[in-house]
Amino acid sequence: MTKSQLITIKGTKDGLVLRLDDHCAFSDLLSELKEKVQSSVLEGVSEVQLHLGHRYCDEKDMNKIQSVIHTSPHLRVSKVHSDVISLKECERKLIEKQSETYIGIVRSGQVVKADGDLVIIGDVNQSAQVIAGGSIYVLGRVKGIAHAGAQGNKDAVIAASWLEATHLKIADKIEIMTDELTVLSEQPEMECAYLQKNGQIAIDRLQELRYLRPDLATFKGGI
């Protein structure tokens, strides 16, 4: 009877919620999970939300849990909630959230780098480079090279008052503006570049950014 306390199952309108005990040994948890999954009597496919509490699970542990659950054809993990993250992940997230500001003109041959977001107040001239781990926002003209999400963040964007860069890079994708004039003729004013789902860099009006990357906004909700 004591063993059965490790996993509690609750049915909600969004599917099953599995609350996993965060004090017991991981092996005990797995074996009980196996039992519960095999003894379950279900029809159709139910979505399962996992609540890990204060247990830290790395990718390997997560795979183990999921594979146990997926032994039943009726269960599918839809969401994983955890109250803890590793220090490393936390630091990475903090750095990515940080924003650095450069005021002045980035001139030919100069490189401005930031680990997180980068705000440039001034122009980025031809053959100058701005590189950021996060997104790049330029209050001025980008005429050189901009590389957002340099560490692989595919959600990073490049937004500028005037976007006529020769090269746009987001994560590991490069877009070469072979014909600067075509970009120019398409009104480079107030634009942003982002990585599409198909892996291509696209340019759109700045106004579209709130729909393209809603997570960039730190203000949520409103009156």
Place this chain on the structure above:
Amino acid sequence: MGEAIVITSGKGGVGKTTTSANLGTALALQGKKVCLIDTDIGLRNLDVILGLENRIIYDLVDVVEERCKVHQALVKDKRFEDRLFLLPAAQTTDKSAVNPEQMKKLVLELKQDYDYVLIDCPAGIEQGFKNAISGADRAIVVTTPEISAVRDADRIIGLLEAEEGLEPPKLIINRIRSGMMESGETLDVNEITTHLSIDLLGIVMDDQNVISASNKGEPVVMDPTNPAAIGYRNIARRILGESVPLMTMEKSKAGFFGKIKNMFGK
């Protein structure tokens, strides 16, 4: 205590040496005591443009290596009594013969005796450039209305802005052909200044006489009617602190009417 101004451009052939010679001469014409330093060691030209080549005895390298006193190496331009001097570069060695500390010391010494020390910088961003800017208080960047020259000027301005103790550089746009600028074949003055976003010190028209005057060893600025000379004279006055309106529009209009006159003349 005078002021040291370095004249630089990054790209070669845009008219650094011509500008140095003409500004030096123009400042001397205004009654200032001027010393020109040619830092283009190994490829010296300033002496030729000033027509002083055959009077060189010692040079810059002799001075920094203390083979002679500074005043022994200075070549006096006799056209300006005691107001225009040249410290020529050595021709037999290269840029590495001098280091920035030596240049700093030398320029400081010359500033005591002269109102203006104009330093003619070699092309490039290497040792020669570092030597030339090391002693300067101000910098003048020369460019032409070509994209390649403007790109290099941008690079140079970046390096100058990173240099401590140097005032923000000023811009001279050289070799302007008003016809080409009006028809949009070259960048116009406005485009260049907005792109580089530094103060414009002046513009100089392209003129054949600049070359012939240089060949004769008489800077073109000595001819007060020449359009390029007017440009250089205006720049010299602005260096002295006068506010002189830019001659762009007037000049180009004059060029336009001149053309019509020429057409009727034929």
